[in-house]
Amino acid sequence: VILALLVWLVLTGLIGYAAVGVIWPGPSHWKSGEAVLRAALVVGLGFGLSSSALFVAIAVFGPGRLVAPGTDILVLLLLALGARARARTLPGDRERFPAPPAGLLDRAIAWGMLALLGVALIATLAFTFAAPHGQWDAWGIYNLTARYIYLGGASWRRAFSAGLGIHPDYPLLLPGSVVRGWLYAGRATDLVPQITGILFAYAAAGLVVGAVWVFRGRRHAGLTSVVLLGTPVFLSTAAAQYADLPLSFYFVAAIVLYGLANRLPDESTWLYVGSGLCAGLAAWTKNEGLLYILIVAFGLLVIHRQLLRDRDDKRAIAAFVAGLVPVLAMIAYFKLTLAPPNDLVSGQGSGTLPRILDASRYVLILRSAMRVAPAFPVIPVVIFLAVVGLDRDAGDRKATLLAIFALIALAAGYFAVYVVTPLDLSIQLHRSLDRLMMQLWPLLVLIVFMVARVPEQAPADAPT
Amino acid sequence: MISRGALRITIGSVILVAWCTVHELVTARGNLWAIHDAMTGGVRDSFALNEARFSAIRRDLPENRAVGYVSDRPRAEPKALFLEGFVQAQSALAPHLALDTDTLTPIVGDFPSGAPDSVRLAAMGLRTVRDYGHGVLLLTRSAP
Numbered sequence: 291v292i293l294a295l296l297v298w299l300v301l302t303g304l305i306g307y308a309a310v311g312v313i314w315p316g317p318s319h320w321k322s323g324e325a326v327l328r329a330a331l332v333v334g335l336g337f338g339l340s341s342s343a344l345f346v347a348i349a350v351f352g353p354g355r356l357v358a359p360g361t362d363i364l365v366l367l368l369l370a371l372g373a374r375a376r377a378r379t380l381p382g383d384r385e386r387f388p389a390p391p392a393g394l395l396d397r398a399i400a401w402g403m404l405a406l407l408g409v410a411l412i413a414t415l416a417f418t419f420a421a422p423h424g425q426w427d428a429w430g431i432y433n434l435t436a437r438y439i440y441l442g443g444a445s446w447r448r449a450f451s452a453g454l455g456i457h458p459d460y461p462l463l464l465p466g467s468v469v470r471g472w473l474y475a476g477r478a479t480d481l482v483p484q485i486t487g488i489l490f491a492y493a494a495a496g497l498v499v500g501a502v503w504v505f506r507g508r509r510h511a512g513l514t515s516v517v518l519l520g521t522p523v524f525l526s527t528a529a530a531q532y533a534d535l536p537l538s539f540y541f542v543a544a545i546v547l548y549g550l551a552n553r554l555p556d557e558s559t560w561l562y563v564g565s566g567l568c569a570g571l572a573a574w575t576k577n578e579g580l581l582y583i584l585i586v587a588f589g590l591l592v593i594h595r596q597l598l599r600d601r602d603d604k605r606a607i608a609a610f611v612a613g614l615v616p617v618l619a620m621i622a623y624f625k626l627t628l629a630p631p632n633d634l635v636s637g638q639g640s641g642t643l644p645r646i647l648d649a650s651r652y653v654l655i656l657r658s659a660m661r662v663a664p665a666f667p668v669i670p671v672v673i674f675l676a677v678v679g680l681d682r683d684a685g686d687r688k689a690t691l692l693a694i695f696a697l698i699a700l701a702a703g704y705f706a707v708y709v710v711t712p713l714d715l716s717i718q719l720h721r722s723l724d725r726l727m728m729q730l731w732p733l734l735v736l737i738v739f740m741v742a743r744v745p746e747q748a749p750a751d752a753p754t
Numbered sequence: 755m756i757s758r759g760a761l762r763i764t765i766g767s768v769i770l771v772a773w774c775t776v777h778e779l780v781t782a783r784g785n786l787w788a789i790h791d792a793m794t795g796g797v798r799d800s801f802a803l804n805e806a807r808f809s810a811i812r813r814d815l816p817e818n819r820a821v822g823y824v825s826d827r828p829r830a831e832p833k834a835l836f837l838e839g840f841v842q843a844q845s846a847l848a849p850h851l852a853l854d855t856d857t858l859t860p861i862v863g864d865f866p867s868g869a870p871d872s873v874r875l876a877a878m879g880l881r882t883v884r885d886y887g888h889g890v891l892l893l894t895r896s897a898p
Binding site for chain 2: 519
C-alpha cells in the first residue's frame with residue numbers, strides 16, 4: 291500500500307508540475323517566493339486536474355482499477371507536451387522578482403516561521419491520530435461519496451442518491467482525489483483522505499505565503515505564515531479532511547494567478563487561463579465555488595470593462611473564460627445528470643420571505659460570528675495594520691481590489707444563505723460558521739499583507 | 755539609529771509573532787492531549803466498531819436496490835446521534851444503499867443499546883429475519 295500511495299503522490303506531483311509548466315513556466319531559486327508559490331500550485335493543480343480527469347474517465351468507463359493510472363498518464367503526457375512547448379517560447383533564465391538580501395529581523399522571522407511550521411505539523415498529525423476518519427463533513431459527505439464510487443463498481447452512480455449522507459449533491463474534487471488514491475492503493479485506506487487534506491491545507495498556506503513573498507517581500511511573507519499557522523481553526527481544519535481549505539486554496543489561487551498575469555504581461559495569457567481554471571476548480575470543490583465564479587466574473591468584467599475596445603482586456607477575459615469553461619462544463623454535467631437537488635435550494639418556498647424579514651436571524655448570525663471570531667487572530671492583525679499603516683499605492687492594485695471585492699461579496703453571500711436557510715439556523719451556524727470563516731481567512735490574510743506597508747515604504751524620515 | 759518607520763514595522767511584527775505563537779502553542783497543547791486520549795483508549799474508533807458490526811449483514815442485502823434503515827438512536831438535535839449513527843452505518847454498508855425509511859424492505863435494524871424483543875418490533879410493524887448480534891438485525895414488515 292505504501293508503495294502504491296507513493297506512486298499516487300508522485301504522479302499527482304508530476305501532473306501539477308507539468309500544469310505549472312504550462313501556466314507559469316520558468317526557473318526559480320528554491321529559497322524564493324516563486325518556488326514556494328510554484329510548489330503550492332503543484333499540489334493544488336495536481337490534485338484538481340487529476341481528480342477532474344478521473345471523474346470524466348469514470349463517467350465513461352466506470353471506476354475500474356486501471357482507470358486512475360491510465361487517465362493520469364494520459365493527462366501527464368498532454369501537460370508535459372504543453373509545458374515543453376511553452377518552455378521553448380520563453381527567454382532564458384531571468385529573475386522576475388528580485389529580492390533584497392535578508393536582514394536580521396527577516397532571518398529571525400524565518401526561523402520563527404520554521405519553528406511554528408514544525409509545531410503546526412505536530413499539532414496536525416496529533417489531530418489526525420485522534421480522529422483518523424476526519425470530522426463530520428469528511429465522513430458524512432466526501433469520504434462517504436468516495437466509498438460509494440470506489441466500492442460501487444457498475445453502480446457507482448449510487449453515490450449521488452438522495453438520502454445518502456448529508457449532502458450528496460456536493461461536487462467531487464475531494465471525493466475524486468480520494469477515489470483516485472484508493473484505486474492506486476487497492477483498498478479504502480484512511481491514509482488517502484488524511485494525506486490529501488493535510489497537503490491541501492499546507493498548500494493553501496504556502497500559496498498565500500508565496501504570493502505575499504513575490505508581491506510584497508520576504509518579511510511580509512514570514513509574517514503571513516506566522517498568522518496562518520497561528521490560527522487554531524487552520525490546524526484543526528487541516529486534519530479534519532474537509533473541503534474548506536482546498537476551496538480556500540482555489541479562491542486564493544485564482545486571484546494570485548490573476549495578479550501574476552498583471553505583473554508579467556509577456557506571460558499573461560496562460561496565467562489568466564490558470565486563474566479561470568482555479569476559479570472553476572473552486573466550484574468543483576464546493577457549491578460555494580459557484581458563487582465565487584459569479585463574483586470573480588463580475589469583478590473581472592468591471593475591471594476589464596473596455597473589453598469590446600481594448601485588445602488586452604479582451605484577451606484577459608477570453609483567456610480566463612478558456613480556463614473556466616471546461617471545468618464548468620463538467621460541473622454542469624454532474625449537476626444536471628447525477629446530483630440530487632440541493633437541500634438549501636429545494637427547501638425554499640413560502641417560508642423564504644418570512645425568514646428574510648425575521649430580524650432575529652440577522653442578530654443570531656452576527657452574534658455567532660462574534661463568538662467564532664476569537665478562533666482567528668483578528669486582533670493582532672488589526673493592531674499590526676494600525677501600527678504599520680496601509681500602502682495606498684500597492685503595486686498590484688487590480689488583484690488586490692478583486693480580492694477585496696471577492697471577500698466582501700462571498701461574506702455577504704454566506705450571510706444571505708444563513709438568512710434564508712430552511713434548516714435550523716442555530717444548528718447550521720454551530721456546525722458550519724467556523725469552517726466558512728476558514729474558507730475566507732487565507733484570502734483575508736492575503737489582502738492584509740498586500741495592503742500593509744512594507745519596510746522599504748515605511749516613512750523613514752524621522753529618526754528616533 | 756533606527757527610523758520611525760522601521761521601528762513601527764518591528765513593533766507590529768513582534769506583536770503579531772508573539773500573539774500568533776501563543777495562540778498556536780495553546781492549540782498544539784490541546785491537540786497533544788487529544789493524542790494522549792487516543793493512545794490511552796479515551797477515543798473509541800466508532801467506524802471500526804461499525805465496520806465489524808455490519809460486516810455480516812452486508813452479505814444478505816440485495817445488490818441492486820436500496821434497503822430501509824431503522825434505529826433506536828435519538829433524533830433530537832443538536833447532538834444528531836441518529837444522523838451520526840445512520841451515516842456511519844451507510845459507510846459500513848457501502849456499496850449497499852440504506853435509506854432512512856421503513857417502507858423499503860428488507861430493513862437494516864441498528865440498535866446499539868441492544869436488539870428489541872419481538873413484541874416491541876411487532877409494535878413497530880416489523881419482524882426479525884435474522885439477528886447478527888451487537889444490535890444488528892435484518893428486518894422485514896410484519897404481515898398486517
